Amino acid sequence: MSSTVPTTERRAREARWAARLHEHGRRVTRQRLAVLDAVEHAPHAVAEEVAGTVRAELPGITVQSVYVVLSDLTESGLLRRIEVPHSPARYETRVADNHHHAVCTSCGRIEDVDCAVGHAPCLTPSDTHGMTIQVAEVLYQGICADCRAAAQSPAGSSRNH
Numbered sequence: 288m289s290s291t292v293p294t295t296e297r298r299a300r301e302a303r304w305a306a307r308l309h310e311h312g313r314r315v316t317r318q319r320l321a322v323l324d325a326v327e328h329a330p331h332a333v334a335e336e337v338a339g340t341v342r343a344e345l346p347g348i349t350v351q352s353v354y355v356v357l358s359d360l361t362e363s364g365l366l367r368r369i370e371v372p373h374s375p376a377r378y379e380t381r382v383a384d385n386h387h388h389a390v391c392t393s394c395g396r397i398e399d400v401d402c403a404v405g406h407a408p409c410l411t412p413s414d415t416h417g418m419t420i421q422v423a424e425v426l427y428q429g430i431c432a433d434c435r436a437a438a439q440s441p442a443g444s445s446r447n448h
């Protein structure tokens with residue numbers, strides 16, 4: 288089974304990413320397209336996971352190069368970097384809509400949550416100290432349904448999900 292022949296769907300996605308790269312003044316390279324495609328298919332992936340996917344397709348690229356491409360794409364606004372406690376940074380292609388994240392503190396699962404107010408900043412501080420507030424980062428933390436069910440069922444301890 289070879290994955291080297293791009294499908295029509297794959298070519299359409301690459302054309303879309305190529306246009307976005309142009310919009311952001313970035314040159315279109317195989318490495319950038321591969322990273323964008325990998326992150327689009329695994330939202331909230333850590334850099335190591337992205338590197339694994341990209342290197343399966345482009346064995347010549349080093350892990351370090353994937354990290355450099357990730358931070359360059361984040362800087363240019365094509366990717367969003369999310370900081371989650373007790374986890375390396377995560378990346379996603381859903382940018383510029385001020386959505387938030389809900390994280391399970393037990394298994395680390397992370398889900399998108401639409402912004403409650405629809406625009407940044409989400410919260411109005413009681414005192415801005417004279418600053419113009421642009422962003423309020425909101426991270427919801429809790430226990431996911433799977434972890435809650437596992438904790439409640441008697442067989443839960445033997446099940447690893």
Ligand SMILES: [Zn+2]
Nearest residue numbers: 391394431434
């Ligand atoms: Zn969980």
Ligand SMILES: [Zn+2]
Nearest residue numbers: 379381388399
């Ligand atoms: Zn997200």
Ligand SMILES: [Zn+2]
Nearest residue numbers: 402403404409
């Ligand atoms: Zn919000």
